[in-house]
Amino acid sequence: MVDSTDHSDDVVAVPLRHPARWIFGGVAALLLLSFIYAVASAKSIQYELVGKFLFDHRIIEGMGVTLFVTVVCMSFGTILATLLAIMKLSQNPIQRWLATGFIEFFRGTPLLLQIVFWGYLGIIFPQLVLGVPYTDIVFLSGDTSDLIPALVAGIIALSLNEAAYSAEIVRAGILAVDGGQVEAAKSLGMSSSYTMRKIVLPQAMRVIIPPMGNEFIGMLKNTSLLQLIAVAELYTAASTISSANLAQIELLIVSGFWYLVMTTVLGFPQRALEKRYGRGFESVGGRAAPRAFKVGRR
Amino acid sequence: MAELMVDARSVRKSYGANQVLNGISLTVEQGEVLCIIGPSGSGKSTFLRCLNHLESINGGRIYVNDELMGYRQVGKVLHELKPKDIARQRQSIGMVFQRFNLFPHMTALQNVIEAPIGVAGVSAEDAKTLGLELLAQVDLADKADHYPAQLSGGQQQRVAIARALAMKPKLMLFDEPTSALDPELVGDVLDVMKNLAKAGMTMIVVTHEMGFAREVADKVVFIDKGLIVEQGTPKQVLDNPQESRTKAFLNKVL
Ligand SMILES: Nc1ncnc2c1ncn2[C@@H]1O[C@H](COP(=O)(O)OP(=O)(O)OP(=O)(O)O)[C@@H](O)[C@H]1O
Ligand SMILES: [Mg+2]
Numbered sequence: 054m055v056d057s058t059d060h061s062d063d064v065v066a067v068p069l070r071h072p073a074r075w076i077f078g079g080v081a082a083l084l085l086l087s088f089i090y091a092v093a094s095a096k097s098i099q100y101e102l103v104g105k106f107l108f109d110h111r112i113i114e115g116m117g118v119t120l121f122v123t124v125v126c127m128s129f130g131t132i133l134a135t136l137l138a139i140m141k142l143s144q145n146p147i148q149r150w151l152a153t154g155f156i157e158f159f160r161g162t163p164l165l166l167q168i169v170f171w172g173y174l175g176i177i178f179p180q181l182v183l184g185v186p187y188t189d190i191v192f193l194s195g196d197t198s199d200l201i202p203a204l205v206a207g208i209i210a211l212s213l214n215e216a217a218y219s220a221e222i223v224r225a226g227i228l229a230v231d232g233g234q235v236e237a238a239k240s241l242g243m244s245s246s247y248t249m250r251k252i253v254l255p256q257a258m259r260v261i262i263p264p265m266g267n268e269f270i271g272m273l274k275n276t277s278l279l280q281l282i283a284v285a286e287l288y289t290a291a292s293t294i295s296s297a298n299l300a301q302i303e304l305l306i307v308s309g310f311w312y313l314v315m316t317t318v319l320g321f322p323q324r325a326l327e328k329r330y331g332r333g334f335e336s337v338g339g340r341a342a343p344r345a346f347k348v349g350r351r
Numbered sequence: 352m353a354e355l356m357v358d359a360r361s362v363r364k365s366y367g368a369n370q371v372l373n374g375i376s377l378t379v380e381q382g383e384v385l386c387i388i389g390p391s392g393s394g395k396s397t398f399l400r401c402l403n404h405l406e407s408i409n410g411g412r413i414y415v416n417d418e419l420m421g422y423r424q425v426g427k428v429l430h431e432l433k434p435k436d437i438a439r440q441r442q443s444i445g446m447v448f449q450r451f452n453l454f455p456h457m458t459a460l461q462n463v464i465e466a467p468i469g470v471a472g473v474s475a476e477d478a479k480t481l482g483l484e485l486l487a488q489v490d491l492a493d494k495a496d497h498y499p500a501q502l503s504g505g506q507q508q509r510v511a512i513a514r515a516l517a518m519k520p521k522l523m524l525f526d527e528p529t530s531a532l533d534p535e536l537v538g539d540v541l542d543v544m545k546n547l548a549k550a551g552m553t554m555i556v557v558t559h560e561m562g563f564a565r566e567v568a569d570k571v572v573f574i575d576k577g578l579i580v581e582q583g584t585p586k587q588v589l590d591n592p593q594e595s596r597t598k599a600f601l602n603k604v605l
Pocket of ligand 2: 395396397526527
């Protein structure tokens with residue numbers, strides 16, 4: 054047999070070739086192009102209307118409401134979620150049951166239903182009275198619809214629902230922190246709340262932030278459900294306009310465009326936060342720091 | 352006679368049906384170094400963790416610096432203290448762990464000064480001065496701004512020692528401080544501990560480093576199955592053991 058191998062040291066190494074990647078890429082690009090062509094050439098879509106309403110003041114104001122509701126609900130939701138997570142991990146069984154019950158209830162019913170419930174609270178309980186039952190002590194009373202306008206109802210609904218979902222994310226983050234950390238903190242005389250704030254939560258953040266980014270984006274889009282209770286957010290604004298001028302598709306494109314812009318922009322602060330809470334966890338000098346996954350190019 | 356720093360009286364501890372400590376009594380005088388040796392699972396770590404009440408006990412009493420650890424005695428019953436009071440008691444007891452347990456999100460200096468600032472109420476400036484001093488003492492002055500992941504195991508353990516010292520403890524507990532280290536890094540950590548002992552620190556060290564025990568310990572205790580089998584000077588216990596179980600154990604580790 055003839056040995057065709059060149060035994061000289063003058064050889065060149067080439068990386069593995071990936072012809073399949075190019076074929077897939079080509080097919081995908083082709084499909085995408087034909088889709089864009091179909092949409093762009095559709096006679097029924099009036100693009101000048103899209104341009105006209107893209108910066109309409111109602112749309113821009115609606116976007117403001119959407120962002121406001123998103124940020125407020127995520128803040129309330131995250132704070133409540135942290136409390137729920139800590140309660141669920143507590144030694145105290147009553148706290149555990151309360152937290153579990155809350156989480157199960159709000160995760161187990163459709164968000165849409167919860168929003169409608171809070172929005173129509175005024176119909177179920179026309180009068181709202183805050184006081185001590187069976188006494189004459191009353192702190193606050195009035196018409197429900199005055200005390201809880203649609204915007205507040207929407208914020209309550211989205212915050213409570215968010216809290217139930219993120220509680221599990223926060224709990225997973227806390228559980229991911231090594232038990233030795235708490236022992237070290239205790240041995241230095243730190244109280245359990247100090248340990249939670251300064252030692253456990255900052256480390257849990259690393260695990261919490263990526264799924265919370267998802268939650269943020271989900272929240273941004275879920276605010277559109279508030280259209281059902283007439284909160285003037287982006288989707289409500291778009292559908293109000295379209296019900297007058299009947300340009301449904303055009304206004305869907307307008308609101309879709311802005312949702313996409315907002316969710317894309319939200320990715321930047323997320324990456325900044327990931328970097329901040331990743332400090333001390335980078336691997337150095339070949340010794341892998343503890344982390345679940347390595348992301349990046351191969 | 353010197354004052355007693357630790358006075359443990361028939362300490363008992365069980366996990367469910369598993370009786371881990373079967374009545375351990377020992378004393379440590381101020382400035383003394385006690386080494387605890389014994390086979391795996393004999394209860395050495397558990398005993399150490401009972402001393403600063405990381406574990407509750409089921410019977411017996413532990414006095415550290417004349418204070419009953421973790422409990423208040425009413426009649427014949429020991430009532431566990433509130434977390435706040437236990438936290439206060441722990442401030443005067445430093446602990447060093449086998450796996451270092453440094454806070455990975457903080458630099459070496461931040462690790463050292465977190466408790467002085469947040470728990471003892473030392474000003475940030477004073478804490479920083481103290482922290483740098485302690486890091487210099489463990490020969491890591493130049494690593495103050497490094498994160499734990501950027502330090503070798505030996506360096507991490509020395510930061511952990513500095514962190515425990517920053518609370519100005521009266522007693523230091525070490526749970527196999529060198530057994531997670533590469534052999535060539537063990538010496539640096541032992542040197543720091545030797546210096547600490549020379550400076551008069553009261554120390555209880557669970558260790559498999561017989562050389563260290565022989566050189567530094569005032570007293571060696573051999574524990575097996577949650578009971579003290581033999582205790583005495585390093586010479587008595589390590590070089591001239593009386594009990595067959597001690598002899599068998601030493602034969603295995605030496
Ligand atoms: N949290 C716990 N829950 C249940 N059992 C435990 C717990 N901690 C320790 N034990 C048991 O207590 C016994 C003593 O453990 P301990 O860690 O004190 O041994 P050790 O002497 O330190 O051993 P090693 O030399 O391996 O560190 C073991 O049987 C162990 O399984
Ligand atoms: Mg142990």
